[in-house]
Amino acid sequence: MFKIVRKKQLNDQVVLFEIEAPFIAKKAQAGQFIIFRLDEHGERVPLTISDFDREKGTITIVFQTVGASTIALGRLDEGDCISDVAGPLGVATEYDSNIKRVAVIGGGVGCAIAYPQAKKLSSMGVQVDLIAGFRSKDIVILEDEMRAVSKDLYVCTDDGSYGTKGFVTDKLKELIESGIKYDEVVAIGPVIMMKFVSKLTEPYGIKTIVSLNPIMIDGTGMCGGCRVTVDGKIRYACVDGPDFDGHKVDFDELMKRNNAYKTIETEHLCRLTGGKRNG
């Protein structure tokens, strides 16, 4: 059992948990993820590790309550336990020691995962420009934390209610066009955002790393459910990723595969409110 020692509601739909997981905390690195199973009836769901405290023996996860499992997870409180947490899974992000300046881009809840990347890069002495995109002001998360690990933080909102109006890609383009030389771009957020960031950086020849979160079950290289096409070949996000070269990922296929259970998910949601169960 894994105890929740801190809970913070970051916005209406995004929750932060700090969880006691001493073994995982000891090894966790930026870019890695865990798989949780809420209880005996739960599914196995991957979540990227947002932060860790090796001394305290805790890890932090930040998640959006969008599906049945994350909604149920979000209902837990401090002191409650999660039945199973396995990790740290996946390959940790590796950066070239020669890089000088990187643009880290987070979209929505993806900012919680972009944050540890920015933190790691600044600790390496890299200059980090952080671009954080949200739909609107009321869902902005982790602003102070992100500011602390970046040289410049640019918040963009789709509706202009906070920061700059527009998409993260608009801001990134503006920065690149202004003559800034980025050694790398790291993009973490909705698949569609990662796709367009990668499309934008490709003609400039800027190496772009994306963190993929396909549907997974075991997360240890057994089921093959998380396969993605990268450079025309099957790769497994759980053991080969979750980071991949954004210029080589087939994002359209990933988007379709991520929607495979959408209708079933809807039925699950209905069930939570007393509706009929699927299957």
Next chain:
Amino acid sequence: MADMTLTKTPIAEQPPEERICNFKEVSLGYTAEEAMKEAGRCLNCKNKPCTTGCPVNVRIPEFIAKVAAGEFEEAYDIIKSTNALPAVCGRVCPQENQCEGKCVRGIKGEPVGIGRLERFCADYMMNKTRQAVKPTPNGHKVAVVGAGPSSLTVAGDLAKLGYEVTVYEAFHTAGGVLMYGIPEFRLPKEIVRKEIKSLEDMGVKIMTNMVIGKVLSVDELIEMGNEAVFIGTGAGLPRFMGIEGESLIGVYSANEYLTRINLMKAYKDGYQTPILSSHSVAVVGGGNVAMDSARCAKRMGAEKVYIIYRRSMDELPARKEEVHHAVEEGIEFMVLNNPVKIYGDENDRVKSIELLSMKLGEPDESGRRSPVAVEGSEHTLDIDTVIMALGTSPNPLIKSTTPGLETNKRGCLIVDEANATTKQGVYAGGDAVTGAATVILAMGAGKKAAAEIDKYIKNRSAEQNL
């Protein structure tokens, strides 16, 4: 005088039309009378050919004689003395290629139903509570990575000798393929849990959610005071064919499909793991995993389920009984067919599969006649789900995080005849070494490795005491 009936004593089974609507066990097992009658068919041969066919050397004629005499508990003890998981083996071993394949009674008529008798003894004892005997600790520690059949055998054998054994399992539940792969209707999970419980009662410690290679390395396990480490991490990434359309929605690996159903209980009310509903399913492959997938798909409500296999019925590698049960359940065998392309609809859900007819040519290196494509024989089959049951390559996690551990070009761990890997004190067995094989072969490897680990540790401590 032995009972000279030529056929096995019939065993009660759920009728096919009934069982395709549930996940309950197909074979209902022998009653005590039936078991004694079947045991009476054993000739108690002097040279015991059956025993030579058993990877864990169960003393078969001895236990059968006890069954014939109605001494079931004694029969069980004989089996259990060499086999850590009798209730499992009685159900899933390919007996026709092992013990029963060597049975003299099989020359004229059917062999003795050794598997059925083994199962009977195990089930008979399943509900009897016996005080667990905790062996005297010998002061040595061993770590076992993975909790499938090979690992559980190692753990059981070493615990019996007094070792302090800790099993590290990546999943939330121990059992490996017995839990995630083999379906409930063939191997009830309650039985697996009981077998594991009996190991725990003996002092084996099981730690779940521990992905070795990530959360702890093999070297760290050694630093923690384990004098030897056994690696039984089993099957890894599934194989796909490399044909167009394998990323469509509705294309599953058998590992994923079976894990959703067996481990995550997608077939049961109240469990959250989703599974796509299917009307028409093509399972590609001809082994036990293919049969399990097909029969699960049928139970999940598919009207049509096809086995697509590139050789003929005679070459199907699955256990005979599974093929027989699959046929009874209405699975259609489209043998001598090989998929070339999968088509999707406007939502990217599988719509059909294009097949190429095959014919059998010259025998290949496996000794089986190799399939040769019939040119221009392309034809399509309307389906909405494809399950690829083509085998797996070993799990890459341990190899990639353990310096000194070597693998062959297929990614399988290299071991010597003592099941020792290229890293000192580290042993391995099961699918991690052989690639996809059977439960009993994994158990046989575990048995051998346990004996070798015992020898290794005792020699080492003898040397240190000099």
